[in-house]
Amino acid sequence: MIVKKYQAPTETQAILLAKEELGNSAVVLNSKTIKQRGIMRLFKKDVVEITAALEEKEFVQAVNEKKPTFQSKIDVLADDEADKKAKNVTVSSGNNAIEAKLESLHSLLKEQMQMTSGNSEEVKAEGEVSENANIKFLKLIYNKMIDNEVDEKYVNLIIEEIENSIKKETTLDNILSAVYQKIILKLDEAKTITVGDKTKIAFFIGPTGVGKTTTIAKLASKYKINEGKKIAFITSDTYRIAAVEQLNTYASILDIPVKVIYSPGEITEALNEFKKFDMIFIDTAGRSHKDEKQKNELFELINSVDENKYDVEKYLVLSVTTKYKDLLNIVDAFKEVTDYRILFTKLDETVTLGNILNIKLYTGASLSYTTYGQNVPDDIEVTNVQKLAKQLLGGNEV
Ligand SMILES: Nc1nc2c(ncn2[C@@H]2O[C@H](COP(=O)(O)OP(=O)(O)OP(=O)(O)O)[C@@H](O)[C@H]2O)c(=O)[nH]1
Ligand SMILES: [Mg+2]
Incomplete structure (x- = not known):
């Protein structure tokens, strides 16, 4: 295990430094802002310090493949010589390094x-x-x-x-x-929805009542209001009248257009209508994962999207309160969906979070967001793996 600290003006830059040296598998253990004190405040800006870790064998690999541009990136980020030295403080795991x-x-x-x-x-x-x-x-x-x-x-x-x-x-x-x-x-690192050149399509799939629609509203609000993205909704959940109404309510508050589709075949046209949008969130009906027909309809829907045209991401929404055995059953049922990310909801309703680690290790899928309440848009965050690790060890920080 290698543990190192990196300092830079912003967290993103510090992470960049860590990844440049340790490789992409490096994991951020901690992040903090170091405020300059006293007279130094006049000369130096605050910096963000991150602690990153990597398994040894991956480090050797990363060193072997290291690009020569690393030092030049430090040079760009460094304010002065002295600062440069401080940027790369090696801390062995034998030190009392953790914050x-x-x-x-x-x-x-x-x-x-x-x-x-x-x-x-x-x-x-x-x-x-x-x-x-x-x-x-x-x-x-x-x-x-x-x-x-x-x-x-x-x-x-x-x-x-x-x-x-x-x-x-x-x-x-x-x-x-x-x-x-x-x-x-x-x-591992939690993945978030990113917007690139192509229109981003994000499917939200999973069992009934886990919070798919609510989560879509939270994320849409964040991307629309905070990041100014152009967003559209598509829903294939026509099994319950209330389901369409629920999405429509959020859509009208957020001023987001909604298209309802009644069969997988209609998705191409719906997407076409929104092709100028940055992101299209697709709400699906919470189906019993035991129902083969419903399941196949969902797979058909996902497979109908032209992946050359759109950038597709799939979020398997799971409630952390579901029994472990049932969660295993659910993820088995969604095995045919490739490359999905896991999104856990209802962290506010349980005191044990082991399921998150269990399902992560069982599926190998990346974690993404976690939600912890019914409030739209506030009760959602990018899964904080540091906080989660502390909680799993009995730390009382929630
Ligand atoms: N406590 C808590 N409740 C939540 C959370 N997320 C969603 N809910 C609630 O869970 C209930 C179901 O949420 P929905 O968003 O309708 O769930 P869904 O997965 O879309 O449900 P279906 O469309 O019926 O499959 C609602 O009462 C939500 O307010 C959460 O993080 N914590
Ligand atoms: Mg729903």
Whole structure:
């Protein structure tokens, strides 16, 4: 595991620096703004510092393939020589590198460890922790993840990877940051809807009542109001009168045109009508994933879109409150849809978020957004994998 910090005027630039050096598989562990203090405020601007991590083997690969342009990019971003030095601070995972928020998690786990062992002797100062204490600490982390309903097989996978790398001198800090980083790498970066040259088509598919229509309204509002995109809606959900009405209501508030289609064959014409738009959000009927006929109609609808003409993205909307076993069944039923992204809803309705990691690992699909309430447009965010990893480890930051 490689952990490095990068500083730049903006987060995007800092991420660019990290990716240039570590490659595209680098994962952002943390991001913070460093405010200049005192007199320095007059001379230097605030900078954003990100902490990025990468698995070792990928790093070697990235170094081998590294383009020579990396240094020149730093030169462009650097304000002066001294700044340049500060831009690339290597932090081994042996250092107490992870940010303050993790520290509070650390003390929480440590406290609990003292409670369970009943023997505070075992929890000594950093660097003096016995191997026995390390194993106990791992067990505690194991329990936290199981409490969060992470599938036992994934917990074992993560813990075993860490366990094998524990040495005598490994501190509790090392262990906690190693687990935290592993979880973040496994959750991987969340993907968002991007708009390029072609019209973006985003399908929202998934079981009944998970929040597809509400999520479309939230995203459409964000893209229309914040980013000024030209948006249209298409709905194929004609099974319930109320469904069309619901979308129409949001559409009229947001002043977005809606086209209702009654069979997969009608989609080409509907898309054609909106070909000048930046984004077309397609709402689909929540179907029982067990109903073959309904399912095939959905696949037909998706396959009717000419991928040469449009840039297609598919979002499988799932509620995090659905039982794990049912979620597995649902994603199996949607296997025929290729390259979908996962969008979890209703995070406000549960205290255990293990399903997100479970389904991510089971499907291999990218995470995208998470929603946490009924309010349109506020209750949605790009899935925050750092926050999620902390929560899975029992951190109380929600
Ligand atoms: N608590 C909570 N409720 C949500 C969230 N997202 C949606 N809902 C609610 O869930 C209910 C169903 O939302 P819809 O958007 O109609 O769900 P849908 O997937 O379009 O449903 P169908 O079209 O019937 O398949 C509504 O009452 C929403 O307000 C969320 O993140 N948290
Ligand atoms: Mg709906």
